[in-house]
Amino acid sequence: MSPRFPDFRLGKVLATSFTGTLSERHGDPVERIPTPGRLADWLAVSGLAVASCTTAQLDRARELREAIHAAATAAARQDPLPAAAVRVINDFSTRGGAAAVLTPENDRQWRLRSASAVDDALGVIAADAIGVLAGERDGRLALCASPTCRAAFFDTSQSRSRRWCDMGTCGNREKKARYLAGRRADAAAGT
Template sequence: MRARFPDFRLGNVLATSFTGTLSERHGNAVERIPTPHRLVDWLAVNGLAVDSSTTAQLALARELRESIHAAATAAAIQDPLPATAVQVINDRSSQGRAAAVLTSDGERRWLLSSASCVEDALSVIAADAISILAGERDGKLALCASPTCQAAFFDTSQSRTRKWCDMNTCGNRQKKARFHANQSTSAK
């Protein structure tokens, strides 16, 4: 029987979705890729399928995740990007050999150099982070308004005023808390 892991939080932006594999960073942290096999699962869901992952590759993935999170957080609050985070992102980006290919449906897919090359998948994630951090994409980095989450996310809403990394989790939780607080106040 397989162990039950927390569900992935999937978004439309690869790099910030990857940082969401560790959620509730300022509360009871939830690690969504606790094992190498779970990293394989996350990569597959995001179009970067690999056959397997090692403990060392999981460590590289987590280092990249934390570097993207640190850089995205700094960018969201308009602080200088941390040099160590930038170095890790650049290293991961340059060490892969993934290629973008066009499908007959007109969609971009990633072709990894081999089915066991987690490093190629990490290079795609790092390159996505670079495009966001460099301001090449239409949107802005923001931090989740949930005090226990504060995840960095890429806001592509028309007004660029989104408050939550995910409305179905953080936003819903905050709205419920406000509702219950208002109910308690009304009952007094």
């Protein structure tokens, strides 16, 4: 990956990892797919390699990303899913033509119609979002406790009480802020 771009935050759930390509939504937003080439990079590391992407395909990918984020946020809050987001997710899911294939290692991989089939890749992401939103997986949608992040993530922890989208970033940042605030309070109190 190019050092001029922020690292990808890859989770175990394709759909919520995709929404994580825009982070710090309530702070200083960090766009992790700012160019068509960067979208192709993200798709490749997510097992959906395409030869290239166009600006129009990047725009469509961002439309899908925001629809998934809106629906996942509503689901995490136990609110009704936004009708417009559902329409976008369904449209992308039916537009794609990827097929699931089994590898000799007993893993599922996605086979796109061609290396230029960005719509197929986006269809896989939309289908994954449908599975998560429909409750077909063991876990729950949650929102990151960081006030600047609020990313939707899929919590599969045993207690379903995970607070952070990523402990290595949001969790550590929030814990460090609380620690420093405590130290400042102790210093102000003269202890």
